[in-house]
Amino acid sequence: PVVTAITGWPLTHTRSPKMHNAAFHDAGIKGRYVKIPSSTDELPLIPEVIRCYSIAGMNVTIPHKQAVIPLLAEVSKTARGAGAVNTICNRNGKLSGTNTDIAGIAATVTGLGIVPRNAKILIIGAGGAARGAAAYLSSAGAEIHITNRTEAKAKELAEEFGGAVVPAADLAPTYDLIINATPAGMSGFADTLPVPTSVLSSKTAVFDMVYEPENTPLLAAACALGVRKTAGGKQMLIEQAKASFALWTGVIPNTAVMTAAFEEQT
Ligand code: ATR
Structure with a gap:
C-alpha cells in the first residue's frame, strides 16, 4: 500500500486524514494517510521516519x-x-519539499474573479500563510499592501516581496481584495476581527484563510456591508490536499469526494 502522512503539532483537529483516505478509496488506490505528530525536538527525526517506513x-x-x-x-x-x-515527496529515499498551499491560494483568488496583475491587494499577517500569499501575488504582478500586528515582520515581507506596509490605523477602503492570513477569527483562538471594518467596502473581495467557523467574523462583517465576493479557507485546504495527493500518486483526486470528507462531522 501507499503510505502517506501528516506531521506537525498539534494534529488533533486535522481533517487531512479523512480527505486523503476518502480520495484513496475513491481512486481505487490501496493507500493510507496517517498522523505522525512531532514536536520541535522530534522534527529532525522525521526524514529517517519517512525512509524507514517507506512513506x-x-x-x-x-x-x-x-x-x-x-x-x-x-x-x-x-x-x-x-x-x-x-509537502514532502520521497523518491527512493531522496526527500524533496514543495508548497501546495500556494495552489490553494491561487485557486481561491481566481475563483473570486480577481486577476492579480490588475489588483490592489491587502494581506493581513506576516507568518507562513501570508508569505505564501505574498510570494504568489507578487510573482503574478499584484500591488501588495501588508498589515500585521507586529509591524517589523510586515516590513520584512514587504521588502522581500516588493510591497508596502500599512499600519492598521491607516487602512483605507481602497482594495480589490483583502486576504486574512492570521488565525484571528478561528474558533477557540481569538473571536476577533483581524482589521477594523472601515477597510471594507462593497466593491472589495474578501478571502479569509480561516476555515472554522465557516462564517468567520471578517466574512460576516463583509456580508453585512454588502460584499458579494467572499471566500473562506475551505477551498484552499481542499486544493492543497488535491495537489499533494496528485504529487504522491500521480492521480488527481475527485474534489467532491474530498469536500464531502472535509465536511463530515466527527
Ligand atoms: P501561519 O503559518 O499560519 O501563517 P504564523 O507563522 O504563526 O502562522 O503567523 C501568524 C500570523 O498571524 C502572524 O502574522 C501573527 O502576527 P505577529 O507577527 O504579530 O505574531 C498573526 N496573528 C496571530 N494572532 C493574531 C491575533 N490574535 N490578531 C492579529 N494577528 C494575529
Missing part, C-alpha cells in the same frame, strides 16, 4: 513549515520563494 509523501503543518526546509535534499522554487514547505 511516499508527507504533509507538514504548523509549526514546522519553515523549520523543515534545511532537512530536505531539494526544495522547489515556489516553496523556497515562500520560505515554507507543506
Whole structure:
C-alpha cells in the first residue's frame, strides 16, 4: 500500500486524514494517510521516519513549515520563494519539499474573479500563510499592501516581496481584495476581527484563510456591508490536499469526494 502522512503539532483537529483516505478509496488506490505528530525536538527525526517506513509523501503543518526546509535534499522554487514547505515527496529515499498551499491560494483568488496583475491587494499577517500569499501575488504582478500586528515582520515581507506596509490605523477602503492570513477569527483562538471594518467596502473581495467557523467574523462583517465576493479557507485546504495527493500518486483526486470528507462531522 501507499503510505502517506501528516506531521506537525498539534494534529488533533486535522481533517487531512479523512480527505486523503476518502480520495484513496475513491481512486481505487490501496493507500493510507496517517498522523505522525512531532514536536520541535522530534522534527529532525522525521526524514529517517519517512525512509524507514517507506512513506511516499508527507504533509507538514504548523509549526514546522519553515523549520523543515534545511532537512530536505531539494526544495522547489515556489516553496523556497515562500520560505515554507507543506509537502514532502520521497523518491527512493531522496526527500524533496514543495508548497501546495500556494495552489490553494491561487485557486481561491481566481475563483473570486480577481486577476492579480490588475489588483490592489491587502494581506493581513506576516507568518507562513501570508508569505505564501505574498510570494504568489507578487510573482503574478499584484500591488501588495501588508498589515500585521507586529509591524517589523510586515516590513520584512514587504521588502522581500516588493510591497508596502500599512499600519492598521491607516487602512483605507481602497482594495480589490483583502486576504486574512492570521488565525484571528478561528474558533477557540481569538473571536476577533483581524482589521477594523472601515477597510471594507462593497466593491472589495474578501478571502479569509480561516476555515472554522465557516462564517468567520471578517466574512460576516463583509456580508453585512454588502460584499458579494467572499471566500473562506475551505477551498484552499481542499486544493492543497488535491495537489499533494496528485504529487504522491500521480492521480488527481475527485474534489467532491474530498469536500464531502472535509465536511463530515466527527
Ligand atoms: P501561519 O503559518 O499560519 O501563517 P504564523 O507563522 O504563526 O502562522 O503567523 C501568524 C500570523 O498571524 C502572524 O502574522 C501573527 O502576527 P505577529 O507577527 O504579530 O505574531 C498573526 N496573528 C496571530 N494572532 C493574531 C491575533 N490574535 N490578531 C492579529 N494577528 C494575529
